Amino acid sequence: MTPTVIPIDTPGLGDRTYLAHDGAVALVVDPQRDFDRVLAAADEAGVRITHVFETHIHNDYVTGGLALAEAVGAQYLVNADDPVAFERTPVRDGDVVPVGDHMRVRVVHTPGHTHTHLSFALSADGEPVAVFTGGSLLFGSTGRPDLLGPDHTDALVHAQWHSAQRLAQELPDTTEVFPTHGFGSFCSATQSEASASTIGDEKRSNPALTQDEEAYVAELLAGLEEFPAYYAQMGPANSAGPGAPDLSDPELADPAELRRRIDAGEWVVDLRTRSAFAAGHLAGSVNFGIDGQFITYLGWILPYDATVTLLGETPEQVAQAQRDMVRIGMDPAAMATGKPEEWADGAPLGSFPVTDFAGLAQELRENPDAERVVLDVRRPAEFDSGHIAGAVNVPVHAVLAHLESIPHQQLWVHCAGGYRASVVASILAARGHDVVAIDDSYDESAGAAGLELV
CATH class of the missing domain: 3.40.250.10 (Rhodanese-like domain)
Incomplete structure (x- = not known):
């Protein structure tokens, strides 16, 4: 028999959870905290969840693994070397876990995203069919190695290359790859447009498998950017054993x-x-x-x-x-x-004007001496790759830290597409700034509008 693997997407965080079943029993890999979606998928498939696997102590979300396992009476399998504050079924490299009559899961230590990261190789009736790679081998990329801090990055980036190599050497080319990250998550070193892959596909396209170790390391480290500040809270929360969420109305x-x-x-x-x-x-x-x-x-x-x-x-x-x-x-x-x-309730509403890059270009032509600031809220790497001449860069995630230094002149706020510009414009408007939000594509429109780009 061939197990059925059901991905459960969390687009807002760029992650996937997986439910794999043989028609009777199921395993779950890396469940999000709102695990009611997993229960719904299991109910629809008519299967019973017996095992919940965690590839690593996550940095980008609060896990639902412990709460899900407790809710359904499943085993909760976590690396034995992870220092957690809850009871779990400890597993280590080389362990083989039976799931029902047909499925077996082999535990593979794949450090790189974290030191204790595990991948789970699934076989059915003795034949390898899939590998759940968490933040190790992603579609066309790997999980980033810098989330534990600079003291760990060098060791982890080299470990990540070796982990990818190990998976490619030990698993058949036909093995399907099911990563947790890489769909928009900042846990991914780079992003891919792929929605499915195999070990064979990754051998042909993944830098961790097509480049030598030093080339891979250099390229990956050069491409790392900032990651969300809340990541610092996730590891401790997950190690403590988070409970089920409260989704009742506030x-x-x-x-x-x-x-x-x-x-x-x-x-x-x-x-x-x-x-x-x-x-x-x-x-x-x-x-x-x-x-x-x-x-x-x-x-x-x-x-x-x-x-x-x-x-x-x-x-x-x-x-x-x-x-x-x-x-x-x-x-x-x-x-x-x-x-x-x-x-x-009758009080005056707030508002601010919205324009595009053509509107900014017209403003600069018609009022060249006006006191204004073009505020670019993209990330530093985006700004460094090209920006409007004279623009000031205050990245969206740093705006609160720089509130005192933002001038009280008219602020024309832009990003790459409009979403981040609106966030920043709203924060500044709430604090009394005169703002104009630019809702437009920088790549498609800034140069075409005649703005000077440097």
């Missing part, structure tokens, strides 16, 4: 309560699109649209212990944002739904 906040929270310096987050927010919003609120990389930037920019109130057009918007938040261990304190006019 308390409702009326207009007076919303104003009290804003005046107290709390974060009131509007989930609507950036265009809707710019046209009119509750004064003092900020915009992290649920239609973009909501949780990546909310978790990166806001203090991890921030008190957050969510504003959505519908309860469904708030529920999605809440689900995203609990995946990284944050819980909203309150919520409101409806329209900004209702949230403001």
Whole structure:
């Protein structure tokens, strides 16, 4: 028999969980904290979850592994060398774990993303069919080796190459590869457009398998960029053994309560699109649209212990944002739904203009001596690869740390596509800055608009 592998995507974090089953029993690899999605997949397949495997102590989300295993009475398999504060089934390199009558899982130590990282090679009736590689071998890439800090990076990047080589040598070319990261996650060194792969595919395309060790190491290290600040909280949370999330509705906040929270310096987050927010919003609120990389930037920019109130057009918007938040261990304190006019209860709404790069070019031509700043909120590597002449770079994730140094002139805020620009524009507008948000593609439009790029 050939096991069925069901991927469960978490696009906001760029990760995948896997449910693999033989028609009767199932194993789960790297479940997200909101494991109700895993239970739904198992129920739909009509299978019983007996084993939950963790490839590593994750840096980019809070695991649902322990809570899921407890909920269904499954074994929870974690590296015996991981210093965790909960009971688990310890496993080590070379262990073989039977799952039902047909499936066997061989534990393979694949350090590189972390020191204790494991991959799980799945065989059915004695034939290797798949390998769950977590943050080791990804589609066309590998997991980044720098998340444990600079003291570990050199050892881990070399270990990552050797781990990829080991998987390629020990598994048949037909073995399907199922990584956890690499679908937009900052845990990936680079991103691939592939949605499926095999060991044979990776041998032909993955730098860890096509380059020698030193070339791979040099290229990977040169391409590493910043990663979200909340990552620092994930390892300790996962080592402590997180419980199941609370997805019940937050308390409702009326207009007076919303104003009290804003005046107290709390974060009131509007989930609507950036265009809707710019046209009119509750004064003092900020915009992290649920239609973009909501949780990546909310978790990166806001203090991890921030008190957050969510504003959505519908309860469904708030529920999605809440689900995203609990995946990284944050819980909203309150919520409101409806329209900004209702949230403001008659008070004036905030707003700011939105334009494109052609509008910026026209402004620079027609008012060359006006006091303004073009604020580029892309990451430093993006800025260094090319930017508008005279632009000031304050990366989106660093804006709170640089609030005092941002000049009180008109700020024309842009990023690569508009989402990050709206986040920053909303934060600055809430603090009294005169902002214009540029909602446009930098690569496609900045040069075409006639702006001087350097």
